[in-house]
Amino acid sequence: MKKDWLKEICYSALNESIKDRRTLVICETIKHSKIIEEKLQRKYRSSAIKLSAMNNMNQEKNVETINPEEIIIATNLAGRGTDIKRDEIEKHGDLHVILTFMPCNKRVEEQAFDRTSGQGKRGTSQRILNAINLSYYEDFDIQNITQLRDDIEAKMLSDFEKCELKVITLKDELFLKFCSLLKEIRTKINANIGWITTIKNDFKSIFVHINPSVVESNVLLSIE
Numbered sequence: 001m002k003k004d005w006l007k008e009i010c011y012s013a014l015n016e017s018i019k020d021r022r023t024l025v026i027c028e029t030i031k032h033s034k035i036i037e038e039k040l041q042r043k044y045r046s047s048a049i050k051l052s053a054m055n056n057m058n059q060e061k062n063v064e065t066i067n068p069e070e071i072i073i074a075t076n077l078a079g080r081g082t083d084i085k086r087d088e089i090e091k092h093g094d095l096h097v098i099l100t101f102m103p104c105n106k107r108v109e110e111q112a113f114d115r116t117s118g119q120g121k122r123g124t125s126q127r128i129l130n131a132i133n134l135s136y137y138e139d140f141d142i143q144n145i146t147q148l149r150d151d152i153e154a155k156m157l158s159d160f161e162k163c164e165l166k167v168i169t170l171k172d173e174l175f176l177k178f179c180s181l182l183k184e185i186r187t188k189i190n191a192n193i194g195w196i197t198t199i200k201n202d203f204k205s206i207f208v209h210i211n212p213s214v215v216e217s218n219v220l221l222s223i224e
Contacts, residue, residue, distance in 0.1 A: 005130040009100055010039050012128060013071050016096040017048065020068040026075070026112050028101035033073045036100070040071060049073065097125040102134065102145065105153050 009025060016023045027033040037051045050066070052074040066072055103109040113125045127142065134145060 009128050017069045021096050022066045023071045023096045025073045025098045033075055037073050094123040099127045106150055
């Protein structure tokens with residue numbers, strides 16, 4: 001299954017490239033991105049394939065401008081930071097995005113596919129998934145899988161709002177009360193310190209011109 005999955009990804013990317021289009025292949029892991037890069041290089045010219053598998057600014061700059069027939073292979077993390085310029089090949093149908101894994105939530109998926117229609121430009125997208133990674137869903141129908149994933153995410157958010165959010169809100173309220181109480185205690189301590197300092201200075205002024213006795217010296221030390 002993995003072999004067929006990789007073969008289909010490469011076929012789709014090459015098929016779009018020969019149409020003078022540019023292609024973005026988004027992978028789940030760095031390992032997968034490197035495997036796909038290696039397979040594409042065997043079938044296509046190396047200069048047309050760009051790997052952006054690290055979240056590295058220099059690598060991102062290297063793929064900001066992609067020409068017709070070129071292919072970018074990126075992890076999802078690196079793909080988010082890649083600002084691809086669109087104007088040059090809009091006439092060829094703009095960008096084709098291949099998503100090679102099932103995103104953990106709808107937001108990540110939309111983030112990937114939104115690249116095909118940035119600023120109202122044309123573009124296409126597709127998902128090419130490895131069936132082995134879908135065994136958890138017990139269903140290979142992509143619409144059913146997507147719906148199940150969205151339902152799970154919605155339930156998690158609902159549970160969070162009902163339980164964890166209340167706990168977090170309560171902790172915030174208690175923390176604010178603690179800060180208020182701490183401020184009040186500090187104010188009182190500072191006021192008492194000021195009162196003690198005044199008494200200490202008054203008492204010490206008595207002995208400016210005379211030598212205190214042993215008892216008086218001990219009293220001064222205790223005040224200090």
